Amino acid sequence: MDFSFPPEVEEFRAEVREFLAEHLTDEMIDATHDGTIHAPALHAAMAERGWLAGPVPEELGGGGRGALASVVLNEELQLARAPIDAMAVSIVVASILLEHGSEHLKTTVVPRLLDGTALGCFGYTEPESGSDVAAARTRAVRDGDEWVINGAKMWTTLAHIADYVILLTRTDPDVAKHEGLTFFLVPLDTPGIEIRPVPTMAVERSNATFYDDVRITDEWRVGEVDGGWTVMKTALKYERGIAGGQFPSPPVIDAAVDWARTHQRADGSRPIDDPTVREKLMRALIDVEVCRGFAYHTAALAEDGVMFGVEGSMTKLFASERYKQHCRWFQDLMGVEGLLTHHNPDAHLGGRIEEHLRHSPVTTIYGGTSEISRNLIAEGHLGLPRAR
Ligand SMILES: Cc1cc2nc3c(=O)[nH]c(=O)nc-3n(C[C@H](O)[C@H](O)[C@H](O)COP(=O)(O)OP(=O)(O)OC[C@H]3O[C@@H](n4cnc5c(N)ncnc54)[C@H](O)[C@@H]3O)c2cc1C
Known part of the structure; x- marks a missing residue:
């Protein structure tokens, strides 16, 4: 089995990393604390590169970038903590309009959604x-x-x-x-x-x-x-397509590793020296590898023209439930320090773990709750009888 991506996809990954190093700023990430997960300048720069139209199928008038490149873009944006909710939603709306909208909507609204001038x-x-x-x-x-x-x-x-x-x-x-x-x-x-x-x-x-x-x-x-x-x-097909590429945990794991390496305990030791701490970090990293496996598998199916069924729900269920668990583990490891919020100057890495702990439960609700995902997987993958 060859698990590597084609060279052009890896080249695209390098391009995305370079782009993010140039365009994504700490101020954009901090600005999400006002409640809106959207950075207009980043959105415009991505639109200019054609990356908003990219994931939309070519036969519908989109960029037809393909599922592998799309999952790589999604992964890199999430690893870098880019505020992309408005982008993801606008791409789905454009795709729905291209499939079902009138000529009026296709010619007046879709171009604006894909060139970044409307949300x-x-x-x-x-x-x-x-x-x-x-x-x-x-x-x-x-x-x-x-x-x-x-x-x-x-x-x-x-x-x-x-x-x-x-x-x-x-x-x-x-x-x-x-x-x-x-x-x-x-x-x-x-x-x-x-x-x-x-x-x-x-x-x-x-x-x-x-x-x-x-x-x-x-x-x-x-x-x-x-x-x-x-x-x-x-709409659900496209939403589950997005759900098929979820990497919410890596920024929290990065924060936990950093804390475990830099925090000094009263006895002079560091948490990273403690095998129970290392075990939690390793388990979380293994979960991320599983997410990667799910996401790449879903993308490979889509690239081969197989419209995935429940794979998006599987990734979403696993990624969001494990993410919630990781946040709890890490806040627990940090003790009182894990309760400090973004606005507290003593908070480790701007209170990132505390913030994610509050965010993680909603990921198990929106885009289909975990219970609904389990129903879909039970019926669509395990062949169990319909429960509703
Ligand atoms: C932060 C946030 C942002 C959101 N953004 C949007 C948005 O932009 N646009 C939009 O339209 N919606 C949005 N939603 C709504 C989201 O999609 C719904 O909250 C979600 O679908 C669940 O619906 P509900 O809240 O009415 O809960 P309910 O459907 O009432 O569910 C309550 C509980 O019952 C369980 N349950 C329900 N039915 C079943 C079943 N058949 N089998 C087993 N268990 C079941 C659920 O899993 C849940 O635990 C958002 C939600 C949140 C929290």
């Missing part, structure tokens, strides 16, 4: 429907050539900086729940939209969004009327 966000979840996303109740009612939208969405992350929300609505309440849904792309400056901040236990800020007699023309519809579930499946 998208997801409007699927509602106060009463998250995992069961097809239970959405936000109503869209036709009025001539217009649609009138009323309802509320929860966890519309990035809505406060985005230009467009891809919105799941109910257009027919009298049929089975999967059959009466329709998607729209809604410009967020349309009258009737209110965006309220929702703080989280992590640094990340999310939003609640409200739609009060919001009027848009039919050219903003995405996919068929009442055909929203088909679009939702495409």
Whole structure:
């Protein structure tokens, strides 16, 4: 078995590292503490290189960079702690529009999402429907050539900086729940939209969004009327594609290794000299290798034209659950020092482990919870009977 990447992919990895050394600054990473995981200058520089269009399939009008290069880009960005949430979401929105959008959306909105001049966000979840996303109740009612939208969405992350929300609505309440849904792309400056901040236990800020007699023309519809579930499946396909390349733990492991090497205990020893500390660090590093195996396997399948099924969910489940565990281990090892936050000048590496500890649980919730991932793997990979 040859586990190495083709030379052009390794060359691309070197190019990404060089790019990040030049364009990613500590200030950009620190700025995420205001709650928004997005660096406009980095985003623009990546767009200029064509890296936003890169992962979008060529047959859809994207860069067609291929899955191996895409996973390498994703890996390097995460290892470097680049704030890329808005980038990842905007690429998914563009891909959905290229598959299901009208000519109007393909020619006016997609180019802006891919050249970095506009941002998208997801409007699927509602106060009463998250995992069961097809239970959405936000109503869209036709009025001539217009649609009138009323309802509320929860966890519309990035809505406060985005230009467009891809919105799941109910257009027919009298049929089975999967059959009466329709998607729209809604410009967020349309009258009737209110965006309220929702703080989280992590640094990340999310939003609640409200739609009060919001009027848009039919050219903003995405996919068929009442055909929203088909679009939702495409959205989940791309979201799980991103989930297939997750490396949240390495920055925390780096911080833990640094602490273990530099911290002096009262008896003059360093934590790294302690075999129980080294064992935890090694176990975490082995988990990262497993994540790498999952991610590269998923990318190799995609590169061979096999549309992966549950592999993205497997990586996401393993990476996020282990990440949560790693953060707990390391904060525990550090004792009281592990509780110091970013704003405390004595915090080790700007309180990185404490910050990740608060962030890690949300990674087991958004993009599909761990329980939903387990259901998908049980049914799609292990062949167990459907549980829902
Ligand atoms: C920080 C953050 C950012 C987010 N960003 C966005 C965003 O940008 N756009 C967006 O649309 N959504 C977003 N979400 C929403 C996210 O996708 C949902 O929170 C998630 O899908 C779970 O839905 P819920 O919160 O309604 O929980 P529920 O679905 O109510 O689940 C509650 C619990 O029940 C479990 N459960 C539910 N159904 C099953 C089942 N069938 N089998 C076993 N267990 C089950 C779940 O695993 C969970 O533990 C975000 C969430 C968070 C926390």
